[in-house]
Amino acid sequence: MHHIEHFKDTYKTQRRFRWLSALALAALTLTTSLAMAQAPDAGLPGKGSKVQALQSPIAEETFQTMLVDAALERLGYEPEPVKEVDYPAAHIAIANGDATFLAVHWDPLHKDYFDNAGGDAKLLRTGHYAGPAAQGYLIDKASAEKYRITNIAQLRDPELAKVFDHDGDGKADLAGCNPGWGCEAMIENHLDAYGLRATVKHVQGSYPALIADMIGRYRRGEPVLYYTWTPYWVSGVLVPGKDVVWLQAPFSSNPSKADTRLADGSDYGFSVNTTRIVVNRAWAEKNPAAVKLFEVMRLPIADINAQNERMRQGENTQDDIARHVAGWILHHKALFDAWIAQALAAAKS
Numbered sequence: 001m002h003h004i005e006h007f008k009d010t011y012k013t014q015r016r017f018r019w020l021s022a023l024a025l026a027a028l029t030l031t032t033s034l035a036m037a038q039a040p041d042a043g044l045p046g047k048g049s050k051v052q053a054l055q056s057p058i059a060e061e062t063f064q065t066m067l068v069d070a071a072l073e074r075l076g077y078e079p080e081p082v083k084e085v086d087y088p089a090a091h092i093a094i095a096n097g098d099a100t101f102l103a104v105h106w107d108p109l110h111k112d113y114f115d116n117a118g119g120d121a122k123l124l125r126t127g128h129y130a131g132p133a134a135q136g137y138l139i140d141k142a143s144a145e146k147y148r149i150t151n152i153a154q155l156r157d158p159e160l161a162k163v164f165d166h167d168g169d170g171k172a173d174l175a176g177c178n179p180g181w182g183c184e185a186m187i188e189n190h191l192d193a194y195g196l197r198a199t200v201k202h203v204q205g206s207y208p209a210l211i212a213d214m215i216g217r218y219r220r221g222e223p224v225l226y227y228t229w230t231p232y233w234v235s236g237v238l239v240p241g242k243d244v245v246w247l248q249a250p251f252s253s254n255p256s257k258a259d260t261r262l263a264d265g266s267d268y269g270f271s272v273n274t275t276r277i278v279v280n281r282a283w284a285e286k287n288p289a290a291v292k293l294f295e296v297m298r299l300p301i302a303d304i305n306a307q308n309e310r311m312r313q314g315e316n317t318q319d320d321i322a323r324h325v326a327g328w329i330l331h332h333k334a335l336f337d338a339w340i341a342q343a344l345a346a347a348k349s
Contacts, residue, residue, distance in 0.1 A: 125278050172225055
């Protein structure tokens with residue numbers, strides 16, 4: 001897989017966001033309840049049944065989640081307002097039947113959350129909704145070239161680590177993950193496995209605030225070191241290959257013993273993930289149409305990046321995101337209708 005070229009392509013959000021800009025006026029005529037969805041019909045498999053979607057507090061996941069809700073509404077289900085819950089609690093709530101599904105389960109990053117909530121006995125992990133998604137460590141290109149840094153393990157050198165020291169303690173400040181996120185445990189593992197604990201500090205807090213600080217430092221010409229993932233808007237602002245560069249990892253190291261190397265031998269230290277839909281198994285067994293829907297839905301990473309960029313530019317209310325979903329559906333009507341048709345067929349089989 002030519003992963004670098006693939007990931008770079010996902011950042012070209014402005015050019016690839018034609019579906020939204022072209023349909024903005026059309027989407028504005030739709031209500032925030034997604035008027036394109038038909039009123040539930042007695043013959044539809046959902047038959048007015050309520051469904052509860054969960055997502056993490058990451059606002060950029062709302063687009064993916066609301067698109068699934070819109071498709072379920074076409075099948076007759078009645079989506080409740082999306083609730084925000086941290087990933088571990090979301091998996092447990094779905095396993096216990098307190099919620100229906102999570103549209104952004106990172107596989108394999110969230111495997112422990114899945115297993116700890118009851119695994120296959122209580123949950124169904126289905127489809128390949130979006131991906132492949134990269135994640136890893138990046139630094140500003142200027143520092144990479146000046147100090148010839150290509151690998152995160154080079155920051156074991158105290159002098160190189162000091163380049164990224166912002167608070168004067170002599171350690172590199174790595175803008176990392178919120179407590180409770182899957183990437184938090186991986187970063188902590190890497191600090192030990194790669195011998196970085198003495199020279200690199202994992203800075204935690206509100207991820208959006210940390211990234212805003214990194215962007216500010218970059219614009220002031222200061223060195224930056226941070227973790228991120230795709231799809232996420234930050235890579236449309238600090239563009240890999242242009243403004244920043246991905247750092248390689250010295251070897252694969254994670255609790256699951258997975259090989260994180262890519263096809264060309266590169267290794268960012270994190271497995272390339274696919275976001276999948278996790279649903280309560282008991283509910284899934286009674287709702288084959290919804291399960292088929294979850295299996296066939298596909299959302300391009302470039303479209304998620306593009307929508308996330310619109311949010312960063314200020315279109316970030318629930319009404320805005322509902323309009324974005326409506327616009328995407330209108331522009332991909334044939335595809336969306338095909339998902340619905342396959343789901344309806346599954347209900348009759």
